[in-house]
Amino acid sequence: MSHLPRLTFAIISHPDAGKTTITEKLLLFGGAIQAAGLVKAKHGGRGTVSDFMQMEKERGVSISTSVMGFDFAGRKVNLLDTPGHADFSEDTYRTLTAVDSALMVIDSVKGVEERTRKLCEICRMRRTPIITFLNKLDREGKDPFEVLDEVERELNLQVTPLSWPIGQGQAFKGVYNLLEDNILLFDAHATDLEAKMIDGKDLDSAEVKGHIAEHLLTKLKEDLAMIRGVYPTLNQADYLKGTISPVLFGSALNNFGVRELLNALAKYAPSAGAFATEQRLIQPDEPTLSGFIFKIHANLDPKHRDRIAFMRICSGVFEKNKLYTHPRTGKTYRTATPLAFMAQSREATDKAYPGDIIGLHDTGLFRIGDAITEGERLDFKGIPAFSPQLFRRILNKDPLKSKQFNRALTELSEEGVIQVFTTYYSKERLIGAVGVLQFDVTQFRLTSEYGASCSFEGVDFNIACWVSSPNKEAWDRFFGFYENKIALDSKERFVFLATNRWTLERTMEDHPQIHFAFTSEG
Numbered sequence: 001m002s003h004l005p006r007l008t009f010a011i012i013s014h015p016d017a018g019k020t021t022i023t024e025k026l027l028l029f030g031g032a033i034q035a036a037g038l039v040k041a042k043h044g045g046r047g048t049v050s051d052f053m054q055m056e057k058e059r060g061v062s063i064s065t066s067v068m069g070f071d072f073a074g075r076k077v078n079l080l081d082t083p084g085h086a087d088f089s090e091d092t093y094r095t096l097t098a099v100d101s102a103l104m105v106i107d108s109v110k111g112v113e114e115r116t117r118k119l120c121e122i123c124r125m126r127r128t129p130i131i132t133f134l135n136k137l138d139r140e141g142k143d144p145f146e147v148l149d150e151v152e153r154e155l156n157l158q159v160t161p162l163s164w165p166i167g168q169g170q171a172f173k174g175v176y177n178l179l180e181d182n183i184l185l186f187d188a189h190a191t192d193l194e195a196k197m198i199d200g201k202d203l204d205s206a207e208v209k210g211h212i213a214e215h216l217l218t219k220l221k222e223d224l225a226m227i228r229g230v231y232p233t234l235n236q237a238d239y240l241k242g243t244i245s246p247v248l249f250g251s252a253l254n255n256f257g258v259r260e261l262l263n264a265l266a267k268y269a270p271s272a273g274a275f276a277t278e279q280r281l282i283q284p285d286e287p288t289l290s291g292f293i294f295k296i297h298a299n300l301d302p303k304h305r306d307r308i309a310f311m312r313i314c315s316g317v318f319e320k321n322k323l324y325t326h327p328r329t330g331k332t333y334r335t336a337t338p339l340a341f342m343a344q345s346r347e348a349t350d351k352a353y354p355g356d357i358i359g360l361h362d363t364g365l366f367r368i369g370d371a372i373t374e375g376e377r378l379d380f381k382g383i384p385a386f387s388p389q390l391f392r393r394i395l396n397k398d399p400l401k402s403k404q405f406n407r408a409l410t411e412l413s414e415e416g417v418i419q420v421f422t423t424y425y426s427k428e429r430l431i432g433a434v435g436v437l438q439f440d441v442t443q444f445r446l447t448s449e450y451g452a453s454c455s456f457e458g459v460d461f462n463i464a465c466w467v468s469s470p471n472k473e474a475w476d477r478f479f480g481f482y483e484n485k486i487a488l489d490s491k492e493r494f495v496f497l498a499t500n501r502w503t504l505e506r507t508m509e510d511h512p513q514i515h516f517a518f519t520s521e522g
């Protein structure tokens with residue numbers, strides 16, 4: 001095929017590790033933007049309803065940064081933005097179902113943090129290959145060996161460094177490239193994008209000594225001996241299986257190490273891969289089109305109040321004006337204006353290939369997880385609902401608007417804004433989320449779009465998991481015992497609600513024949 005191979009990835013990190021900075025610098029080094037400072041500022045917005053309204057206004061901007069596309073080293077790069085701050089929500093998780101690899105950014109001062117842990121877990125579950133970037137080496141941080149130990153221990157991910165820092169903080173002198181045996185020199189005052197590189201094969205050479213102090217060289221020699229003894233060399237197959245992560249070091253703020261990072265992504269990261277469906281495995285080189293919806297954005301343009309569904313192309317070629325099938329409803333689907341995402345703009349596209357993300361105008365047809373095909377029935381796996389961590393009881397405050405209230409809950413749950421559960425016996429509505437802003441957004445949209453109103457009450461549940469059992473007797477016993485802790489999700493699947501992890505574990509021990517799953521797919 002004549003199109004460039006795709007490199008479709010997302011960045012996973014904890015807030016403040018440097019995701020926005022790195023995104024911007026990747027675009028800069030990728031030639032997609034001419035100057036830094038263009039990627040939307042994410043600071044200031046800290047998760048209140050007014051921020052959400054502000055977000056709505058800025059949607060025109062944020063949508064264009066949802067997927068950033070540019071060409072680099074013979075590949076078309078699609079960098080998918082993952083909501084990272086207070087707007088953290090299931091969207092972040094779902095975005096990871098649409099990529100072929102991930103870039104994990106870790107703050108070298110803070111090490112492995114909570115959000116990284118969660119996102120890495122999703123990648124591990126899906127065996128997504130991960131390249132790691134240890135950022136902020138210009139600050140006094142933890143010992144790099146210690147951070148890598150944390151990654152291996154806490155994220156259960158083997159690592160292999162491709163570069164190694166020389167000094168840190170004030171004394172940060174650069175990184176040693178372990179594959180090419182050269183040294184990239186750090187200069188905090190440099191204004192060029194290109195750092196100076198010197199040969200590092202002989203660490204006693206006059207050139208090396210001219211740039212790096214004796215004690216740092218001694219330490220580097222010790223480190224290199226240790227690295228070569230401790231870490232395996234990079235095996236591409238293991239990286240692609242998601243069991244080993246190549247690691248690079250740098251300082252995104254100072255443009256340092258970013259080109260090397262982009263080169264490593266272009267060299268190692270997989271192009272569009274196969275996708276599992278209930279029916280069969282879809283290969284990217286199949287001639288017929290298939291793709292799935294992983295995210296829906298509502299009300300992008302306040303004048304039109306439309307929705308945009310984001311589709312990941314898995315096989316075939318998407319063409320505008322061609323007639324496709326929406327297998328869930330059996331309807332046909334055609335669009336004259338699919339959107340492709342290039343950095344800083346949305347552009348209309350004529351054709352899109354496996355690995356690409358396109359935006360489809362939606363008048364209410366799509367739900368998260370829906371497929372588009374050329375007629376075949378496909379149910380994509382791995383676009384699950386994730387076990388929510390926050391719950392509220394939602395009450396309809398205006399009985400005259402119960403129709404609007406119910407419609408809002410159905411549609412917001414289809415869009416993936418929240419998960420809706422109905423308790424089995426008392427028929428109460430509970431909503432579940434992974435980020436607290438999801439509740440604010442629900443309330444805001446319920447009022448502004450549906451004319452309904454709601455209030456929330458706290459509930460005593462913190463964990464939901466999907467339960468099933470092939471053993472009817474065991475199931476009946478379990479059900480009888482916990483009838484007031486069972487609810488149905490929007491697809492009428494049984495969910496067990498637990499107060500905390502301890503009670504959940506006790507329940508699991510007491511009922512070994514019941515299967516407990518933490519995603520709706522488990």
Ligand code: GDP
Pocket residue numbers: 013014015016017018019020021022042084135136137138139250251252253254
């Ligand atoms: P995000 O929350 O992960 O998107 O992180 P940002 O990119 O917004 O960065 C958080 C803060 O860390 C900002 O103040 C950045 O300027 C700063 N920062 C990012 N990269 C570096 C770096 O390499 N060195 C230092 N010292 N600060 C950095």
